[in-house]
Amino acid sequence: MSPVTPTSHFHQKSILITGGLGFIGSNLAISLISQGAKVTLIDSLIPEYGGNWFNIEPVQDHVIINISDVRDEHSMRYLVQGKDYLFNLAGQTSHMDSMQDPYTDLEINCRAQLSILEACRKYNPAIKIVFASTRQIYGKPDYLPVDEHHLLRPVDVNGINKMAGEWYHILYNNVYGIRACALRLTNTYGPRMRVKDARQTFLGIWLRLLVQGKPFEVWGGEQLRDFSYVDDTVNAMLLAATNDAANGQVFNVGGDRTIPLQDLAQLMIDLHGGGSFTVHDFPADRKRIDIGDYYASDEQLRTCLGWQPQVSLETGLARSLHYYQEHLAHYL
């Protein structure tokens, strides 16, 4: 753990993070604890999702952990009380799951979001909320880079429900004055991401196979994407939390730069000093919802909140590879 910074805005503040044992939630928790915050993590530990006890290993004695599901209205109602900030990161994120079981996705990404917001409205209207949204709600871009004026045309049930979940937050800000904003995250990567399978992102499984010395598969390969290193994503969330100019706004979070997937694969191999991948056509069911190229304009985040990415793709990937070389056993 880094030493506490008593001058931080978050010093002695009470923070609630849903999805707190997950990839981004745990990195956020580690940063906030290093800034002297009092942090409570909520996680359902559903095995298919991102929660992992090892994620908070560096801070486990400095954090309150509450295992519950955001669908549990009663625990949420209690836990939002007395908090200064809510980082609302819990969600169902799998495309496939949302298509096979749209109702569970709806319960988590819509209904639970409403009940969290209702709890804040009734029991803690002074709280500030940062909601983790996703670039997936844009669907197939009309133009690049995609800015926040781009139409939302989600290509799966998950995207539709996340779109609604995002808008509940903006609505509660606008109508009830519960300060809230949303960050539309691009592909986020880094230590503590799920690498067991491709449920969170394909990059997880690439990393794992590379570290395990096995070839990995690239689907397509020409698609352009941007990637945000998790520390930069966390930084965007902290800036959004502390700046009231963010209230009622949505912000794209983009990456350090844009890269075709095939080049990304090669870059990872170069950084790892070995490895191999094969390139495959999309299976028919994915092809139908393939969005082609995507990369974000994060101009608004830079202008309004003074954010900029600090970690280059090379550095971020190298750190990620290093993390999983050391800790892979905890993620299998």
Add this chain to the structure above:
Amino acid sequence: MSPVTPTSHFHQKSILITGGLGFIGSNLAISLISQGAKVTLIDSLIPEYGGNWFNIEPVQDHVIINISDVRDEHSMRYLVQGKDYLFNLAGQTSHMDSMQDPYTDLEINCRAQLSILEACRKYNPAIKIVFASTRQIYGKPDYLPVDEHHLLRPVDVNGINKMAGEWYHILYNNVYGIRACALRLTNTYGPRMRVKDARQTFLGIWLRLLVQGKPFEVWGGEQLRDFSYVDDTVNAMLLAATNDAANGQVFNVGGDRTIPLQDLAQLMIDLHGGGSFTVHDFPADRKRIDIGDYYASDEQLRTCLGWQPQVSLETGLARSLHYYQEHLAHYL
């Protein structure tokens, strides 16, 4: 009843209408029956919603009526089977209700829509679906007239959930090939609208009070709006149903022309030959979500489906006044 037109596209076709005893559903049913269709109406007859037995009085011996709720997955699963067309009009439409009880709005406007679509996917993938969406999902316009490229920024829970419900339809079209499209209706008016209160539209209560010889209230007054006479709305739905160019598309349905609310009030008084209204400022809670002027560009509906409004505002209002002068007792 008008005589059956055996040359109609809908002759002998099996049609299902959710919200079939409601305002638009019943007008649609009357038109389809006059074209020789076999029509089944689903309605929950929730007292606060639009269903009214008297609405189908002209066709009651020619229609199958099934009282059930779109949230009832089992009845929906059975009823979609064997149908050629589904006009999916059932919904919670009240702004106030959606804010006071967001969960019920979610169940009807999101979850039930998913279960209807799942039922079609599993038991009748050849069905064609026309979904009744609403201009309310646009929120406060950035520009006028509002076309389908305008961002969606709903200002209440109802608008957010309708936005999601609309997108489920487009998604099931795109991913599963369940042919579906959505019409974003503007203020629709005409015979069979709910006039008991302002739950469906303010125009209902204006009409009722005018017919009852009482003054009505105009909130604001300067706002520009467009109004679609229900026969024109029904016509748009029939065109969308029969034309596969509509599949996967959303279309604005606009009005005959644009008018400030205050002028509309005066026009109604002129047509009625008497009456009065008072002008009031918006109450604070409505002011916060006031969208200002709205009128639609329905160019896409005209170009793609060859639609155009046939009934002028004057004619439509006169017909509406006439209807409620004759039948008001059935709507109180």
